[in-house]
Structure formats: structure tokens, C-alpha cells
Amino acid sequence: MERTYISELKTNIGKTVRVRGRVDTIRDQGKIVFMVLRDISGKVQTVSWSGGNIEVFNIVKALIPESVVDITGLVKEAKQVASGYEIEIQEIKIDSVSKTPLPIVIEQPYSKNISNLDKRLDYRWVDLRSQRNSLMMMVGTEILNRFREYFIDNHFVEIQGPRIISAASESGASVFEVKYFDRKAYLAQSPQFHKQMGIAADLDRVFNIGPVFRAEKSFTTRHLTEYTSLDIEMGYIDSFKDVCRFEQEAIKYVLKGIKEKYGDAIKTVFGVEVKVPEGDFPYISVKEAKEKLSKEGIPSKDTGDFSPEEERAISDIMEKETGCEFVFIHDYPHKRRAFYHMKDSNNPEFALGFDLFWKGLEITTGAQREHRLEHLIESAKERAIPEESLKEYFEYFEYGCPPHGGFALGTERFLMKLLDFGSVLETTYLPNTPNRLGKLINVKKTK
RNA sequence: GGGGUGGUAGCUCAACUGGUUAGAGCUUUGCACUGUCACUGCAAAGGUUGCGGGUUCGAGUCCCGUCCACCCCGCCA
Numbered sequence: 001m002e003r004t005y006i007s008e009l010k011t012n013i014g015k016t017v018r019v020r021g022r023v024d025t026i027r028d029q030g031k032i033v034f035m036v037l038r039d040i041s042g043k044v045q046t047v048s049w050s051g052g053n054i055e056v057f058n059i060v061k062a063l064i065p066e067s068v069v070d071i072t073g074l075v076k077e078a079k080q081v082a083s084g085y086e087i088e089i090q091e092i093k094i095d096s097v098s099k100t101p102l103p104i105v106i107e108q109p110y111s112k113n114i115s116n117l118d119k120r121l122d123y124r125w126v127d128l129r130s131q132r133n134s135l136m137m138m139v140g141t142e143i144l145n146r147f148r149e150y151f152i153d154n155h156f157v158e159i160q161g162p163r164i165i166s167a168a169s170e171s172g173a174s175v176f177e178v179k180y181f182d183r184k185a186y187l188a189q190s191p192q193f194h195k196q197m198g199i200a201a202d203l204d205r206v207f208n209i210g211p212v213f214r215a216e217k218s219f220t221t222r223h224l225t226e227y228t229s230l231d232i233e234m235g236y237i238d239s240f241k242d243v244c245r246f247e248q249e250a251i252k253y254v255l256k257g258i259k260e261k262y263g264d265a266i267k268t269v270f271g272v273e274v275k276v277p278e279g280d281f282p283y284i285s286v287k288e289a290k291e292k293l294s295k296e297g298i299p300s301k302d303t304g305d306f307s308p309e310e311e312r313a314i315s316d317i318m319e320k321e322t323g324c325e326f327v328f329i330h331d332y333p334h335k336r337r338a339f340y341h342m343k344d345s346n347n348p349e350f351a352l353g354f355d356l357f358w359k360g361l362e363i364t365t366g367a368q369r370e371h372r373l374e375h376l377i378e379s380a381k382e383r384a385i386p387e388e389s390l391k392e393y394f395e396y397f398e399y400g401c402p403p404h405g406g407f408a409l410g411t412e413r414f415l416m417k418l419l420d421f422g423s424v425l426e427t428t429y430l431p432n433t434p435n436r437l438g439k440l441i442n443v444k445k446t447k
Numbered sequence: 448g449g450g451g452u453g454g455u456a457g458c459u460c461a462a463c464u465g466g467u468u469a470g471a472g473c474u475u476u477g478c479a480c481u482g483u484c485a486c487u488g489c490a491a492a493g494g495u496u497g498c499g500g501g502u503u504c505g506a507g508u509c510c511c512g513u514c515c516a517c518c519c520c521g522c523c524a
Contacts, residue, residue, distance in 0.1 A: 029487095030480040049481070080482055101457045101475050110485050113459030113473060118516055174522095190524090216522055217448065229524065307520080355524095363524065410524030424524095435515075 001072060007041035012075045013085050019044070020095070022129070023067045026060075033060050037071065037087075040134060046073065046087045059092050066098035066106075066129075106130045109269075117425060124430055135269050136427060139262050140415050144209060146254040147230060154246075156205040156232065161194030163187060163211060167389045174215035176225075187213035190408060192340070193393045195233035196369060199404045200396040207232040209411075217434045221423035222361060222413060226432040230414075233369075233406030240342075240352045240368040241283075243405040244328050247356065247364065248281045251326070258418065272420045275325060281356075282322045285331035289314050304333040312360035319359075330354040339379040341367040342405075356407075358417045366407025373397040 004017040021039030031050040036043050048057045063069070072091040077084060104115040104123045107130040120127040127133060148158070164180065165188050176187040191208040198206035212229045237243060258266075259274040266272050284292075289310075290300055298313045306314065306329075318327040334343050334351040341351040353367030370376045373394060380390055387394075412424040425431040430438050 025484080025486095027483050027486055028480085029483055032481040032483080034483050034486085036484075045484070047482080051481080078482085080484085082484075103457065105458055105474080108485075115458060116516075119458085212524085214523075218522060219517090220519090220522090223523065227524070309519095361524095365524065408524060413524060 005041040006037065006039050006044045009044055009075050009087070010083070010085060013077055014075065016072065016074050016090070017087070018070070018072045019087065020070045021068070023063050023065050023069055023098075026063055026065060028061060033057065035060055035063060035089075037069070038129075044083065044085075044087055045078075045081050046071065046089050047078075048089045052088070053090065056089050056092050059094070060089060063094070064098050064100050066100070066102060066126075067094055068096040068098075069093065070095055102126055107132050117423065118436075121425065121431065121436065128429075132269055135262070135265055136415065136419055136421070137429070139258060139266065139419065140411070140427065142258055142261055143254055143415060143418070144230070144411065146257040147250060148207075148209065149257075150250045150253045151205075151207045151232065154205070156207045156234075157198070157203045159191075159194065159198050159203070159206045159208050160210060161188065161191035161208050163213075167392070176213050176215045189214055190229065191231050192338075192408075193396070195231055195406060196340075196393075196401075196404070197396045199233055199235045199371075200399070200401045202235075202402075204236070204402075205232070205234040219434065221425070222410075222416075224412065224424055224428060224431055224433060227424070227428070228411045230409040230411050231406065233404055235402040235404045237368060237403060237405050240330070240354055240366065240405050243366050243368065243407055244281070244283070244354055244356075247366065247407055247409075248277075248326070252277055255418075266419065270419050272418075274418070277324055277326060279324075281324055281326040281328055282318055283328045283330060283354075284314075284318065286329060286333075287331060289329055292317050304336045306362075311357055311362060315357050315360040325359050327357050328354050329357065334379075335382070337367065339383045339385060340369050340376065342370045343375070343379075352405075354407075356409075358414070361413060361417055363413045363417065364407050364409045366405065368403070368405035371397060371401045371403050 001018040003020050004012060006019060006021065009017065009019075019037060019039065021037050024036040024038040024043055027034040033048055035046045037046055046060075048060045050057050070093040071087065071089055073087040073089040075085055075087055078086040104120050104126055105111060105113055106126060107114055128137065151158070164178065164185050166185055175189055178185050178187060190212050191210070195206055195208055208231045210228065211226055213226050214223075215225065216223065234243065234246065255274060255276045259276055263274045266274055286304065289306070290303060293300060293310055293313055296313060296317060298310055300310060301307065314329075315325070315327060319325055330353070331350045332353060332355070333349060334341060337351040337353050341353040344350040344352050351367060353365065355362050356364035356366070370379060376397060377387070377394065380387065412427045415421070415427040416424050419427070421427050425433065432438065
């Protein structure tokens with residue numbers, strides 16, 4: 001018999017079905033046992049009596065929670081049950097027995113003692129069984145699906161830049177060195193140069209969704225050493241604002257889709273209302289932002305960038321002023337941005353780039369790129385970046401390159417903000433951080 | 448990398464100024480229960496107090512070192 005998902009049972013009342021999944025809870029009443037079965041689509045109560053199939057009854061009575069079972073039974077109406085129906089088990093097969101007790105608590109809506117995050121990550125495959133986490137994974141899937149859909153509908157071509165590269169790319173951010181046969185190589189910190197190659201290759205608009213690596217010892221709720229970057233680059237723009245507008249529309253499209261598909265579930269499980277922004281996201285210059293912060297008495301140590309406190313405050317201020325959770329910040333000093341950002345010809349101190357903040361967190365950096373080789377070389381010189389390390393990159397501009405710009409969005413950060421999680425470690429399937437490689441904790445000791 | 452807080456049972460935590468046998472809730476195990484649904488009731492099990500050293504008659508508690516986690520900062524997406 002074919003398997004029926006638990007979510008489909010309500011249309012199968014009166015029928016015999018096969019359901020497969022995990023033993024969620026057992027309520028043994030002596031001569032009647034209720035067992036709640038769980039699969040990816042939901043939960044259902046099953047019932048068996050001592051007066052019914054005694055063989056089945058004995059197996060159910062002895063089940064260990066979190067074991068995997070294969071059940072055939074009759075779906076019947078049951079007024080006593082909240083859902084209105086239950087399954088009377090006719091056959092049961094145990095596919096896999098769970099050890100007990102579990103090493104962590106699987107989070108329930110009523111959970112009081114939720115295990116610590118690091119312990120949960122050690123047993124991530126158990127942790128992800130919770131409704132909260134499986135919904136988080138499904139929403140994450142839909143986010144990438146919608147972005148990809150939007151890009152393809154807007155003439156984008158998908159590329160997969162190499163993750164192992166020969167020269168440490170772009171800024172001073174530390175890179176992971178790897179052994180590549182008999183030479184040194186590096187893990188890509190960003191697909192930036194290869195996106196731009198796509199523009200020089202006349203692919204016109206390209207996107208790249210994939211892992212990037214940062215060898216930074218950052219212990220925060222928003223940094224990972226490996227994360228999934230959503231990168232785009234678009235040709236023939238007139239201004240970085242074309243890039244902003246594109247990103248804004250893409251985000252609206254994504255959030256609209258999420259709201260339609262998961263809005264109710266997100267509201268129930270996370271208590272978060274998915275808001276689809278209307279109209280344009282506000283733009284504000286660094287200078288204006290600093291003035292607003294100063295009025296609110298928020299201290300500033302740096303005129304060219306924002307501290308996390310300032311990021312949160314400026315988001316709050318702008319949301320109150322405009323009702324929008326998003327805000328674009330522009331007119332950053334060029335010397336504080338990547339060398340490939342184009343300079344503002346009216347004021348070369350400024351870069352034609354932007355950051356996008358969402359609910360107090362930077363989720364994107366973008367810019368119009370410098371496509372004129374002489375200017376690009378000059379910018380690299382200003383940063384004292386050895387020309388030799390950029391030789392290959394510079395060549396992309398030698399045979400003509402359209403004006404272009406793009407952005408990178410941190411997908412884990414996006415999901416974190418959407419569902420109001422406290423850390424990107426929670427919105428990553430298996431987060432890598434300076435002290436954690438998958439389940440392998442305490443990396444230093446194994447050196 | 449800098450600053451702060453912490454590490455005690457499978458999980459979440461308590462243990463006063465250093466003082467008898469380190470406690471509780473949940474989980475687990477056993478028994479009872481034919482309509483439970485965060486089942487209930489009774490009973491039991493469960494500990495090298497992160498690791499290494501020191502002070503003391505005596506250390507979960509104080510000191511030094513070390514590892515790890517969490518929060519804040521730096522770096523960024």
C-alpha cells in the first residue's frame with residue numbers, strides 16, 4: 001500500500017491507510033493505548049485496545065518514543081480528539097528503534113526546559129525534528145526557491161563560481177588556505193570576481209547561490225565561517241539605485257510567496273506576522289543616518305560605518321518614520337568599501353554602493369562596480385593590493401565590459417530576521433563557526 | 448582578537464559567608480488505569496560538580512592555569 005502523509009488523513013476518513021513516521025508520544029491507559037505519530041506534515045493520534053488486535057496492542061504498549069514505525073490502520077471520526085479523527089491501528093511494523101532518553105529535548109510549544117543551543121547543534125538531527133525547526137527548514141527552501149524564480153523571470157542566468165580559487169580574492173578578510181595538489185589554494189570568500197566575469201561574458205545578468213568561506217574568528221549571533229551567499233550581478237545599469245530597486249522587488253516577491261505559503265504557520269509557530277512591504281524602501285545617506293542617531297542620543301564612534309547598536313537604532317527610527325522594516329543606506333566613504341565599488345564622480349570620497357538593513361541587521365552590501373580598467377587599477381593601488389594577485393580579475397575588463405552592479409545577501413541572516421530567530425547558528429542546517437566544524441566541537445584540541 | 452557572565456544528574460536549573468549523605472522539575476525505568484491528548488497516581492534509578500593544579504582540618508563554593516558555551520564589542524553577509 002502507498003504511504004499517506006498525515007496532513008492528507010482528513011480526506012481519508014473511513015479508509016484504510018498506511019502512514020509512516022515517528023512515535024511522538026505514548027499515552028498508555030492500561031487496556032487502551034494512544035500513540036501520537038508524527039511525520040513531516042504533522043501529527044495524528046492512533047489508538048489500539050486490548051480487546052482488538054492483541055498482537056498490535058502489545059507492540060504499541062512497548063514502543064519507545066522517537067522510534068520509526070510503519071502503520072496500517074483505519075482512519076475514523078473521533079469526536080474526543082481535537083482534530084476530529086484518529087487512526088485505529090491494524091498492523092504495525094517497527095522500522096527503527098530509538099535509544100532513550102534523548103540527549104536533548106525536542107522543542108514543543110509548551111517546552112520549558114529547552115536544551116542549550118550548542119547541545120542542540122551537537123545533536124542537530126534530533127533537534128531538527130521539532131515543528132519549529134522543520135518549518136524553518138521549509139521556509140528556508142521557499143526563500144531560495146522564490147529568489148531563484150524571480151531572477152530567472154528577470155532574464156538572469158545562474159552561475160556556479162568556483163569555490164576553490166588560486167588567489168586570495170578581494171578585501172583583507174582572512175581566507176582559508178587549502179592544499180591543492182602541490183600548491184596552495186584558497187576557499188572563496190565571495191563569488192564577486194566570477195560574477196563580474198559573467199558580465200564581461202555577456203550573460204547580461206547572473207546570479208550565484210552557494211557557500212562562501214570567511215576565516216574570521218567572529219563569535220556573534222550573525223557570523224559563520226561558512227555560509228550561503230545569494231549573489232547577483234546585473235549589466236547595463238545607470239546607477240546603483242537600479243540594483244537597489246531590483247533587490248527591493250525581489251524581496252517583495254519572496255516575502256509575498258512566503259506569506260501565501262507559510263504565513264499562517266509562521267504566525268502560529270513563531271508568532272511572527274510576515275509583512276510584505278509596499279512601495280519603495282527608504283533611502284538614507286550615512287550622513288543623514290548619523291544625524292538621526294545623534295538626535296536620539298545614540299553614540300557613534302565611527303563616521304563611516306555603523307555599530308550593531310546603531311544598526312538597530314537606525315532601523316527602529318526609519319521604521320517609525322516610514323513604516324518600512326527595510327532601509328537602504330548609501331554614501332559610504334569609498335575608502336571603507338571594497339576597491340571595486342565605483343566612486344561617485346561628483347564626490348570621489350563616496351562610493352556608489354549601499355547596504356540594506358532589515359529589522360536592525362545588515363543583510364546586504366551592494367554597489368555599482370567600476371568597469372573601467374584604469375580606474376579599477378588605480379583603486380587597487382590606493383589600497384596597496386598587489387597588482388599581481390588581481391591580474392586575472394583585471395583581464396576580465398580588457399576586452400570590453402558593460403557597466404554593471406550587484407549585491408550579496410546573507411541567506412541565513414535573511415531567514416533569521418524573517419522568523420525572528422536569535423542567531424544564524426539556528427537558521428543554518430549545520431553551522432560552521434571558529435570552534436565548530438559540524439558536530440566536531442573543540443577544533444583546536446584536534447590540531 | 449578584546450571585555451563580561453557561566454560550566455553541577457540524560458535535559459533545565461538550585462545549593463546562603465567554605466562545613467554532615469550535592470537537591471528539585473522534566474525525562475527515563477517499573478507497577479496501576481478502556482478515551483487519554485503537556486494523561487494521571489505510586490515507586491525507583493540517575494552525580495569523577497568541564498579538565499589540571501593549588502590553598503584549607505574541610506572546596507560545587509576561594510586562588511592559578513586551561514578548554515568550552517553564552518552576551519557585548521571588533522570584522523562582516
